[in-house]
Amino acid sequence: MQKTLDYTEHAVRVAEIAAEAARGYFRGRLGVEFKEDESPVTQADKGVEAKVRAYLEHHFPDHGIFGEEHGFDGADREDVWIIDPIDGTRSFLSGHPLFGFLLGYLKGGLPQLGVIGMPALGETFLGVRGQGATLNGTPVHVSSQTRLQQSVLFVNEGDKIHRDCPQLFERLMHSGQTRRFAYDCYPHALLAAGHVDAVIDYDLQPYDYLPVLAVVEAAGGVMTDWDGAPLGLDSDGRVISAATPELHADMLALIKG
Template sequence: MMLVRNDHAAHAVRVSEIASETAREYFRGRLGIEFKADESPVTQADKAVEAKVREYLQEHFPDHGIVGEEHGVQGGDRREMWIIDPIDGTRSFLSGHPLFGFLLGHLVDGIADLGVVAMPALNEVFLGVQGQGATLNGESISVSEKTQLEQAILYVNEGDKLHRDHPIVFDRLMQSGQTRRFAYDCYPHALLAAGHVDAVIDYDLQPYDFLPVSALVQAAGGIMTDWDGKPLNLSSDGKVISAATPELHTQMLQLVHG
């Protein structure tokens, strides 16, 4: 697998700036909201952000494919692709909650080698590049060294869905970690990449939700897989675990499988 080029990283950061500027124009304003077939909301902002990102990528990388949440797949047979979640956390966005993100990943043969997690309302940009490490606003970051789950800061994403669909796993989670927090979307994984959180369990995600984030977590020295410990790709089932260390990752896998 080729290492991502430095100009890809520079372009990715520029794209995140454009996306963040566009999202802020709509945030806490009057939004036109629709609901998709799965009842998840989509706003005018989602569509506007993705349109601007696609325009930029098509101009600078005309030979690359694009996968976006709102506008689908373009050039799906290309070896190199970009994957976009224009607003990760639309429910947060439309309720004025600042912990929504913008996600961008660069894929080679379906595997993410670059990931951006931008937090427009917080003016934070996390960047992870395979073989080159991870940064937050240009400053180097890395995961924690925590190895014991009972001493870990554990974030449980999509807790309501986990409780509904996997109540036994949910009960185990409620007895795990030194500190537990409920959350949604990309930010807990970004906090893990920066060393503030030790483990995150997530559920019911799409590739545009987890592939950009996985590149960031792994570039920061962490591990992000599905619940069976398999690497993430476009065909993964949307159940994911992020962990700062191999030891924590093993304990999280044991937790979900009993």
């Protein structure tokens, strides 16, 4: 059995395949459907995942694969790859370049490596458990910020947080030195690279947060659910990322009010 480190070259190659496929669709004519939760799915989502699955099935026939568009094959297996082919379909279909590609490798449900690919930006963030994180091969690390009121804070899915957690949203509006609103995975990647100090996110699926978790933790950051519990396949999709344990504690306190 190959070791996790042997998987990194495959992960980077998969990110290249996904990026090339996504760029072939980006800002073109897209056929768009809507899922039951009204989120859009495009030909690009399905096409990218199909290419990634074909690669993984060829190189890792004994592994499970969990993808956003085609479901979970081999859920009972120890080794599982997890895929979000287009993280941010709304961004993608509106021509916004901050959509991503997410890939994770799990062993026993625990993320061992993760990729955040940004096809339109030509950026690939790679995190390997216990081995650090890189951006296009250059090591990256989280910031040393420990105080929420001095932090660069990103609020992801702000409209949903405002709708479902209005009191928390109000507290967020008075937190951080600088606040930014976003969707998708890129703020977490910026946190891993030291540009952003904290990210609060909401209503995610395992393929949204588990690949990101591997990158954030490999870069030295902390990422949990809103109760401070470790993230896993069964987490409820409410997550926070922070550069330091102190800042993470401040974020938990903010959430609890």
